[in-house]
Amino acid sequence: MTLHTPSTAAELAAIVTDARAAKTPLAVAGGGTRAGLGRPVQAAATLSTARLSGITLYEPAELVIAAKAGTPLREVTETLAARGQRLPFEPMDHRAIYGATGEPTVGGIAAANVSGPARINLGAARDSMIGLKFVNGLGEDVKSGGRVMKNVTGLDLVKALAGSHGTLAVFHEVCFKVLPVAEGERTLVITGLPIAKAVAALSAALGSPFEPTGAAHVPASGNEAARTLIRIEGFAASLAYRTDALAKLLAPFGAVSVIDGDEGRALWAGIRDAALFAGTDEAVWRISAPPSAAPALAERLAPLAPRMLMDWGGGLVWAGVSAEGDAGAKPIHAAAKAAGGYATLIRAPETVRGAVDVFAPPAGPAMALQQRIKASFDPDGILNPGRMYRGM
Amino acid sequence: MAIAFPAPRADVLAKRDRVIAALKAIVPGEGVITEENERRAFETDALTSYRRIPMVVVLPETTEQVAAIMALCHAEGVPVVARGAGTSLCGGSIPQEDAVVLGVAKMNRVLDVNFSDRTMRVQAGITNLAISGEVAHAGFFYAPDPSSQLACTIAGNVAMNSGGAHCLKYGVTANNILGLKLVTVEGEIVEIGGGALDAPGYDLIGLLVGSEGQLGVVTEVTVRILRQAEGARPVLFGFREIAAAGKTVADIIGAGIIPVAIEYMDREAIHICEAFAKAGYPLDVEAMLIIEVEGSDAEMDAMLARIVEIARRHDVAVVKESKSAMETAAIWKGRKSAFGATGRVADYICMDGTIPTGRLPEVLEGIDRIVKGYGLRVANVFHAGDGNLHPLVMFNVNDPAEQVKAEHAGEDILRLCVAVGGCLTGEHGVGIEKRDLMREQFTEVDLLQQTRIKTALDPKWILNPAKVFPLDAPRDEAPRAAA
Numbered sequence: 124m125t126l127h128t129p130s131t132a133a134e135l136a137a138i139v140t141d142a143r144a145a146k147t148p149l150a151v152a153g154g155g156t157r158a159g160l161g162r163p164v165q166a167a168a169t170l171s172t173a174r175l176s177g178i179t180l181y182e183p184a185e186l187v188i189a190a191k192a193g194t195p196l197r198e199v200t201e202t203l204a205a206r207g208q209r210l211p212f213e214p215m216d217h218r219a220i221y222g223a224t225g226e227p228t229v230g231g232i233a234a235a236n237v238s239g240p241a242r243i244n245l246g247a248a249r250d251s252m253i254g255l256k257f258v259n260g261l262g263e264d265v266k267s268g269g270r271v272m273k274n275v276t277g278l279d280l281v282k283a284l285a286g287s288h289g290t291l292a293v294f295h296e297v298c299f300k301v302l303p304v305a306e307g308e309r310t311l312v313i314t315g316l317p318i319a320k321a322v323a324a325l326s327a328a329l330g331s332p333f334e335p336t337g338a339a340h341v342p343a344s345g346n347e348a349a350r351t352l353i354r355i356e357g358f359a360a361s362l363a364y365r366t367d368a369l370a371k372l373l374a375p376f377g378a379v380s381v382i383d384g385d386e387g388r389a390l391w392a393g394i395r396d397a398a399l400f401a402g403t404d405e406a407v408w409r410i411s412a413p414p415s416a417a418p419a420l421a422e423r424l425a426p427l428a429p430r431m432l433m434d435w436g437g438g439l440v441w442a443g444v445s446a447e448g449d450a451g452a453k454p455i456h457a458a459a460k461a462a463g464g465y466a467t468l469i470r471a472p473e474t475v476r477g478a479v480d481v482f483a484p485p486a487g488p489a490m491a492l493q494q495r496i497k498a499s500f501d502p503d504g505i506l507n508p509g510r511m512y513r514g515m
Numbered sequence: 516m517a518i519a520f521p522a523p524r525a526d527v528l529a530k531r532d533r534v535i536a537a538l539k540a541i542v543p544g545e546g547v548i549t550e551e552n553e554r555r556a557f558e559t560d561a562l563t564s565y566r567r568i569p570m571v572v573v574l575p576e577t578t579e580q581v582a583a584i585m586a587l588c589h590a591e592g593v594p595v596v597a598r599g600a601g602t603s604l605c606g607g608s609i610p611q612e613d614a615v616v617l618g619v620a621k622m623n624r625v626l627d628v629n630f631s632d633r634t635m636r637v638q639a640g641i642t643n644l645a646i647s648g649e650v651a652h653a654g655f656f657y658a659p660d661p662s663s664q665l666a667c668t669i670a671g672n673v674a675m676n677s678g679g680a681h682c683l684k685y686g687v688t689a690n691n692i693l694g695l696k697l698v699t700v701e702g703e704i705v706e707i708g709g710g711a712l713d714a715p716g717y718d719l720i721g722l723l724v725g726s727e728g729q730l731g732v733v734t735e736v737t738v739r740i741l742r743q744a745e746g747a748r749p750v751l752f753g754f755r756e757i758a759a760a761g762k763t764v765a766d767i768i769g770a771g772i773i774p775v776a777i778e779y780m781d782r783e784a785i786h787i788c789e790a791f792a793k794a795g796y797p798l799d800v801e802a803m804l805i806i807e808v809e810g811s812d813a814e815m816d817a818m819l820a821r822i823v824e825i826a827r828r829h830d831v832a833v834v835k836e837s838k839s840a841m842e843t844a845a846i847w848k849g850r851k852s853a854f855g856a857t858g859r860v861a862d863y864i865c866m867d868g869t870i871p872t873g874r875l876p877e878v879l880e881g882i883d884r885i886v887k888g889y890g891l892r893v894a895n896v897f898h899a900g901d902g903n904l905h906p907l908v909m910f911n912v913n914d915p916a917e918q919v920k921a922e923h924a925g926e927d928i929l930r931l932c933v934a935v936g937g938c939l940t941g942e943h944g945v946g947i948e949k950r951d952l953m954r955e956q957f958t959e960v961d962l963l964q965q966t967r968i969k970t971a972l973d974p975k976w977i978l979n980p981a982k983v984f985p986l987d988a989p990r991d992e993a994p995r996a997a998a
Contacts, residue, residue: 184765185872185902207771242712249721250690265964266957271869272901273687273941275676275725276949276956277983278965282689282721291717303771326631332654332745332810361814368811413710415631438632438712465715483715488705493716495971495994500964502995511716 125168130175132256132264132295138170139293139505140262148508151289153193153231156216156223159470160235161288161510163477172230175295178202180270187270189254189298192230199229203301211302212248213239219396220407220470230294236286239395240337240354243329243435245302249285254298257284259291260501270298283496289507290515291500305356309366310337310382310390313351313373318342319418321351322437324376326414328353329436331372333365338436339394342421351376354391397441397469399432405443406450406471412464414438420462427451438464446471452479459483482511517922518565518606518947521981523613527593531570534593534615538573541583546621548572557598557616561663562606562948564864564918569596569610574618578696578704578734581617585732586702588615594980595700597728599640599671602663604854604865605946607675607727607982614980619670622734625649634693634710636737639670643677646738655740658685661942662851669736676725678942680850681807683900684775685741687942689724694737697723700730700973709737722968727944728979730972744809747775749846750819752826753800753833757781760802761875763829764899767806767822768872774822777900778805778850781879784857784894784907791856794849795842797833804899805850853896854907861892861909862918864948866925868932869941872902878935882906885927889920903941904932930955945983959989966990 127149129135142149150166152158154173172193180189183206190199196214203209214237216227231237233255238247245251254268267280284291313324321340328335337354341347353373355365370379382390393399400407408428412420417437424431428442428451444451450471459466465483468476484490490512497504497515509515538547548554549571559566570593575581588595594614601608610616622638623645629635630653637646643664646657660679661667667677673695678687685691694708697719707723708714723730754760764777780788780796780803789796796803804826808818823834837843849856857863870878879895886893886908894907906928910921929939933955940949953962966984969976971994984990 182871182873184769186768187871236713236718246686246690247713249718250686259964263960263964265961267961267964269936269938269956271871271937271941273678273682273869273898273903274938275687275942275944276938276940277945277953277962278729278968279676279689279721279725280964280968282718282724283968285718285721286713287717303768303773306771323631326633330630330633330655330742332742357814358817360817361810364811364813411711411713413629413632413634415629416710435712463709464711467715485714485716486706488699488703489707489716489719492699492705492719492972496717496719496722496968498995499967499971 127170128174136258136262136264139258143505148505151293151507153228154226156218156225156227159221162481163473164507164510186301190229191296192294194229195226207304208301209304211245211251213241215239216396219398219401229297233297234289244336249282251299252281253300255281256296257292257294260505272300288510290510306358307362308356309362310387311353312380313377314348316351318421322417325436340433400443406446407469408442408455408466409469410440410459410466412462416462423458449479450475527613535571537587542575542580546574560601560603560608567611569614569616572616574621576621581698581734582702582704585698589700594977596979597732599668600666602667604943605948607944607946632710633740635740639734640668643667650740654743656743657738659688673724673733674728675944680776691739695733696735698732727983745811747809748815749805749807749837751835752804752831753797754802755832757802758876759829763826766825774806775809776807779897779899781895784896787856788849788853792849794845857907862912863907863909864921864925866906866928867940867943868929869903870932870935870937874935881931886924889924963989970994
């Protein structure tokens with residue numbers, strides 16, 4: 124298979140233009156750590172952003188950083204950390220569940236709208252993305268947004284493209300707004316709660332004035348008791364005060380213990396990365412639904428999914444099911460829909476991903492709108508054809 | 516008049532009687548407004564120097580009626596200008612003589628409040644403040660707070676991706692919307708998102724929010740509601756030098772402190788607002804910051820101590836903390852009434868560019884130079900934390916030459932914003948006002964990608980015509996077919 128590795132936007136545009144003229148679709152790749160996400164793409168060539176690399180702008184006092192799409196995420200996070208800053212959305216590292224090597228890239232994070240536990244308070248990748256430069260399926264080099272935090276000039280193509288999985292455009296530069304790293308963080312833990320009580324406790328915490336940046340539940344498994352986790356961040360005096368206030372608020376649900384330091388950070392990294400499923404051979408589903416639907420959803424999934432993990436106050440449910448057959452696609456899509464949400468098959472053998480709905484198709488006329496969007500960026504279906512939806 | 520309106524299409528005007536009859540069949544009773552003196556109430560918005568009386572106004576009460584209206588207008592090729600409360604500062608809802616104004620003001624009910632999921636579903640015509648009012652008893656609120664929040668609707672907020680003084684911490688409309696009920700230009704009803712944090716497929720909510728009525732009509736909105744902080748306290752900081760205020764803002768953010776709001780007012784704005792609101796603003800300073808922090812009393816004390824220390828490093832002349840809820844209300848009343856208070860002393864046009872905050876001192880000097888060059892006055896109120904500027908260029912509306920000068924000054928200011936790395940509009944939208952400046956910020960290809968989406972979702976370009984895109988913007992003849 125041909126591998127294209129452009130090092131400038133102009134080269135990138137030329138490659139897409141040529142591919143369109145030759146009617147040969149391109150598979151789009153960043154660091155390759157999320158290659159297992161999505162339906163298999165049939166393409167004659169791969170277009171890698173690896174050589175489009177480097178931070179192009181960093182203004183700590185303006186809370187803004189921009190980097191070329193192939194820049195390793197690590198380079199961005201380390202640059203930010205050196206000035207006490209971070210990406211607000213705490214992007215998940217998919218290497219744990221895919222057993223992948225390589226380095227996640229800035230473009231990959233943007234293309235998959237990769238977020239983590241902090242999303243519940245600080246938004247998803249799409250909420251921090253303020254500017255994007257990209258080449259569409261016509262080989263045109265286009266920009267949207269910019270480098271300032273508030274910008275409503277013209278249509279917001281940045282959000283339309285966040286999470287488009289390389290099917291609308293190939294990004295070559297992404298600009299994010301960033302936040303200071305909090306002085307400290309603490310995690311409050313309640314053990315032994317059944318799911319319904321856990322979600323109620325998380326809801327109480329998220330409905331408090333104490334601004335949790337993490338609200339997760341790890342159900343009981345084997346000898347391990349269930350753990351309900353609430354993370355708060357801030358300066359020392361604030362953390363002490365909020366810990367006490369939250370412990371009082373949560374007292375009806377059970378005794379609260381506190382974790383901080385490296386232990387807390389490792390705990391949340393595990394939740395962020397769905398590390399529960401690292402190294403296993405289950406298929407892994409990600410279900411996004413209203414938090415209050417989580418208990419009923421979990422009950423319905425239980426016969427299929429022996430192991431689950433909940434984040435975002437119950438609004439994100441990870442479920443591990445047998446990878447046999449259709450990996451539970453029909454009942455899981457149905458359960459997600461009944462809960463008022465939708466499911467995505469994050470990990471499964473390629474044969475399964477080629478056969479089932481990996482991404483839930485939006486209902487009825489919403490799908491027609493999706494097709495119109497696709498056609499207005501990539502009318503000839505050159506970029507990552509079929510990655511999200513069959514024939515699109 | 517500097518901003519051109521396309522000539523009304525005779526073929527559309529010729530259909531007026533038929534369209535009115537069809538609209539009356541869809542919306543019974545007084546929902547179809549045909550008399551000229553009543554239509555006149557819809558001829559402009561907050562960009563009052565431009566106005567056109569629409570062909571007819573329709574005020575539907577249900578999504579199904581909206582869908583039938585859209586199907587009718589699409590079939591007839593009649594332009595549709597969707598309207599919330601008509602508070603747009605950029606002329607985003609100014610009609611034209613051959614257009615149907617579709618007002619959503621009668622659709623203003625709360626449909627569902629869910630405190631467990633912290634969401635609320637409302638009809639699009641509800642006012643911004645009424646959303647917060649509905650849940651205030653439980654200590655919750657809807658975060659984006661544009662200054663016009665008493666009047667403006669969530670429909671308009673969604674269309675313009677409205678911000679407000681507190682979006683430094685809480686984000687703008689796009690960050691606070693989970694679901695939309697959209698009526699397409701063809702009259703199809705589409706549910707997008709809902710109670711979950713994200714929705715399947717491409718981010719249509721992200722695309723629709725801020726699309727200025729170009730892509731469809733929104734009839735219902737699911738918003739995130741948040742728990743109010745335990746307390747909030749604004750503090751006034753007065754500076755003898757403008758640059759010191761700018762440096763204070765940069766150092767606060769550089770120190771890792773993100774207040775809820777950092778608002779900047781210059782001498783002119785301080786005096787205008789103080790005369791109106793009696794907020795206790797210092798009158799003998801060149802620049803003032805309103806910095807608001809939130810939390811418990813002890814938390815606010817601790818955070819303010821650090822902010823005050825930074826301000827003192829830059830020779831702050833006045834530090835004045837709010838000591839009561841009444842003082843807090845007065846401080847914000849002064850700021851939020853800046854536009855109205857300025858309107859009492861002069862006519863003005865309000866610019867809305869955003870700049871990289873590090874360029875603030877030179878941009879302030881540049882604005883001063885530009886406005887003086889036209890022999891005009893300016894009052895500056897900014898959301899300083901995120902670089903969103905609102906220079907109010909004052910003029911006399913009865914002097915046409917002065918109005919032209921003010922418009923030119925405004926355009927020069929926006930060019931300066933773009934030149935230093937910023938944008939034309941941070942929260943008000945493009946509308947008709949900045950339509951012809953889009954090429955300052957975008958290339959032909961950038962515009963073409965935007966107009967392709969417009970063509971894909973509104974093939975006849977009947978939705979809110981002559982807004983956002985220059986009249987001669989590049990566009991495809993027809994939607995691209997999917998491969």
